[in-house]
Amino acid sequence: MSDRVRIYFTGDCEGFDTLRGALAASEEVDVVGASVQVGAATTPLAGGHLDCILHATRDSVFPGADVAAIREHTRAPIILVASGAEAAAMLESAIEMDVADVLLLPQMTHNVVFAIRKASHARRQLQTAAHRGRVVTVFSPKGGTGKTVVATSLAAMLAKREGKRTLLLDLDLQFGDAAIMLGLEPAKTVYDLVVAPGELDSEKLAGYVTRHACGLDILAAPMRPEDAELVVESKVTALLDVARSSYDAIVVDTSPFFHGAVLATLDRTDQLIVLCGLDVPTLKNVRLALQTLEQLSFPASRITYVMNRASTNVGLKTREVEDGLHVKVAHELPLDRTVQVCVNRGESAVLAQPRCDFSRAMVGLVKQMAPKTQAPTAAQRKRLLSFARA
Ligand SMILES: Nc1ncnc2c1ncn2[C@@H]1O[C@H](COP(=O)(O)OP(=O)(O)O)[C@@H](O)[C@H]1O
Ligand SMILES: [Mg+2]
Structure with missing residues (x-):
């Protein structure tokens, strides 16, 4: 089986087209598809066995809602891509978001490939540790x-x-x-x-x-x-x-x-x-x-x-x-x-x-x-309680 990273593009911003073209030509990634509107990508996001999502956002648009919409369908790591004058300001708000990385365009293609591979690798390791x-x-x-x-x-x-x-x-x-x-x-x-x-x-x-x-x-x-x-x-x-x-x-x-x-x-x-x-x-x-x-x-x-x-x-x-x-x-x-x-x-x-x-x-x-069931740790208990209250 190939170990190419399966990626999907959502959103749009200046330079995203060029990046998509460069990644499509890369040996290391497998581009499953693209959709400017997150809402139109439900099927591939949920069933595409994706390893990473690249979501591009324009500097005037706060990406929180899109990230949440992607998360409704997949746990694959999300990399935010942005360009323009206000892009740097987005970095601060992205800290709070469930995203693996933020890339400000333009970027060298191999830097982007590295970020994609790193994000999907980290997730795989987490899955292995969890199970x-x-x-x-x-x-x-x-x-x-x-x-x-x-x-x-x-x-x-x-x-x-x-x-x-x-x-x-x-x-x-x-x-x-x-x-x-x-x-x-x-x-x-x-x-x-x-x-x-x-x-x-x-x-x-x-x-x-x-x-x-x-x-x-x-x-x-x-x-x-x-x-x-x-x-x-x-x-x-x-x-x-x-x-x-x-x-x-x-x-x-x-x-x-x-x-x-x-x-x-x-x-x-x-x-x-x-x-x-x-x-x-x-x-x-x-x-x-x-x-x-x-x-x-x-x-x-x-x-x-x-x-x-x-x-x-x-x-x-x-x-x-x-x-x-x-x-x-x-x-x-x-x-x-x-x-x-x-x-x-x-x-x-x-x-x-x-x-x-x-x-x-x-x-x-x-x-x-049968492995003994371990009592949850204090941190796990706290998390369980917060879920129960939500
Ligand atoms: N508790 C048992 N009672 C009766 N026969 C047994 C028992 N345990 C093993 N045997 C017999 O001994 C044979 C050898 O067992 P096996 O599991 O192949 O040994 P090993 O894998 O250690 O070489 C088996 O074919 C089985 O018929
Ligand atoms: Mg034997």
């Missing part, structure tokens, strides 16, 4: 612990039960099986995404995910193990940053190693689920993994310990594991034959058999995942 999906990574330093079962269950429940826009990202890059566990045959994978030319954005990401009937989106692992190495750290970082702006939750399934992609994910992880099992080799590896996480300065407060197949009587108890690892296990998931049966049918137990023991235990885990 930041939660990254939940499921990790265990041993194969077969149940990472994929837990990651797929968690993601499916977040999508279906909690109604969250959820992405399941399979970073078990060589032998990922998240898609197959959910009975999907993805046409595209994370490999196709990282080798595709051009910058990544939400729209492009949407073209590579596979939708499950429960509403969950999956970005599957590469089809061939040899393609894994192209999914490098920097690509994963960019992918997670984009995913965070378009999803409420991103659940990441992993392989039992700390390879580059997993390290990049840890950097962006809000909650790390470390899966444990009631067997000595797994616990030995969990202990080593915890040491690595400490060396990486991964915050201990973000780790949730989950014991899978907890109900088996195998001569080791969760309590002993907690003592041995000096951690507290937050959740226990039972050994449940239903899970195996469902895996072999390509369906998730939490969707197909919501009443089985495993599914019910998963509910507790999902409830714990």
Whole structure:
């Protein structure tokens, strides 16, 4: 997708014609249209996916009413353009207005392009900061612990039960099986995404995910193990940053190693689920993994310990594991034959058999995942009250 800034012109002033012509010829902007009267531009303002509006005003006209009229249709940044003797006086009143910048004509075209790009960039950053999906990574330093079962269950429940826009990202890059566990045959994978030319954005990401009937989106692992190495750290970082702006939750399934992609994910992880099992080799590896996480300065407060197949009587108890690892296990998931049966049918137990023991235990885990609602700050409260009174 092109990253040209989509702009629209409203109003008029001396020299605006020339500026419009110069911008139309610019490679960096995409001129969607122009309308002298704001009132006649309702449709493009509301539906034009605009990144910036350039509103020109004559020195005798106070632009406040026009700015307010534009604001009825779009939140895109507005740059005021003016010329003439009184234009400078307008600067003072513009401080109070909801405009990103004021430009007094004549201007060099590249200065105007810079102002447009800066205004639209600032808005995009604000949007990204305002919406930041939660990254939940499921990790265990041993194969077969149940990472994929837990990651797929968690993601499916977040999508279906909690109604969250959820992405399941399979970073078990060589032998990922998240898609197959959910009975999907993805046409595209994370490999196709990282080798595709051009910058990544939400729209492009949407073209590579596979939708499950429960509403969950999956970005599957590469089809061939040899393609894994192209999914490098920097690509994963960019992918997670984009995913965070378009999803409420991103659940990441992993392989039992700390390879580059997993390290990049840890950097962006809000909650790390470390899966444990009631067997000595797994616990030995969990202990080593915890040491690595400490060396990486991964915050201990973000780790949730989950014991899978907890109900088996195998001569080791969760309590002993907690003592041995000096951690507290937050959740226990039972050994449940239903899970195996469902895996072999390509369906998730939490969707197909919501009443089985495993599914019910998963509910507790999902409830714990829901980000806690924070009390509003004093400033937010004040703003809310002023809205309520208005
Ligand atoms: N709680 C459970 N009860 C019963 N079987 C389970 C449970 N968790 C995992 N399994 C079985 O173990 C197998 C391996 O799990 P998987 O999630 O693929 O492990 P990992 O991703 O850690 O390698 C699955 O195919 C599933 O049948
Ligand atoms: Mg797995």
